[in-house]
Amino acid sequence: MGWRGWFDSFQRGEVALRGYFRPPEELELDAVVSMDRSAAHMQRQAEALLANLAEYRQALAERYAALSVMPYEIRLDLTREARFDGKVWYHLKLYKLYEDGTKQQELAENYPGKERHKVLARYKALCKERPGITATLDIARRPWEK
Numbered sequence: 001m002g003w004r005g006w007f008d009s010f011q012r013g014e015v016a017l018r019g020y021f022r023p024p025e026e027l028e029l030d031a032v033v034s035m036d037r038s039a040a041h042m043q044r045q046a047e048a049l050l051a052n053l054a055e056y057r058q059a060l061a062e063r064y065a066a067l068s069v070m071p072y073e074i075r076l077d078l079t080r081e082a083r084f085d086g087k088v089w090y091h092l093k094l095y096k097l098y099e100d101g102t103k104q105q106e107l108a109e110n111y112p113g114k115e116r117h118k119v120l121a122r123y124k125a126l127c128k129e130r131p132g133i134t135a136t137l138d139i140a141r142r143p144w145e146k
Contacts, residue, residue, distance in 0.1 A: 003056040017045055072098045073134055074106075078123045080139040088113030090139065092123060 006013030019042045021035060075097050081089045094107035107126075111119040116139075127135050 003052045003059070006052075015049065017042060017049065067098065067102070070098050070100065072096045072104075074130060076123070076126055076130070076133055076135040078119065078135075078137050078139060080141075082142060082145050090116065090119040092119055092126075094126060 006015055019038060021038065022031070024032065024035070027035060073096070075095055077091075077093045079091050081091060083089065090111040090113070092107070092109040092111070093105065096104040096106065098104070109119075109122070123135075123137065127133065
């Protein structure tokens with residue numbers, strides 16, 4: 001199967017080996033043969049898993065090398081979120097956006113609606129600290145809000 005088959009539709013994966021065995025001194029002749037077959041099968045699975053893990057680590061090293069040299073831009077986003085309970089939150093995010101769409105978050109701060117002036121001051125300070133970044137300000141009320 002290989003390591004690429006580990007992931008589900010959400011791009012998350014889990015690998016586990018499970019075996020159920022009993023102490024050899026408790027087994028009868030037929031059970032000894034069966035347990036030996038199970039142990040041999042699990043050993044083959046473990047060896048295949050070790051080979052897949054080696055390939056996966058190689059792919060991780062290649063990804064690390066690609067991200068290390070890939071062009072990126074630094075972005076700053078300030079967004080306003082009106083929740084169903086009537087409360088407002090401001091989300092300030094600073095991240096690197098790589099050429100392939102990968103985001104690497106550097107800063108994430110959340111402010112309640114009552115701290116609007118504080119978050120705007122922080123946004124302006126970050127813009128001043130990092131000249132040339134792409135900054136997005138999306139704090140207007142939505143048409144569906146009262």
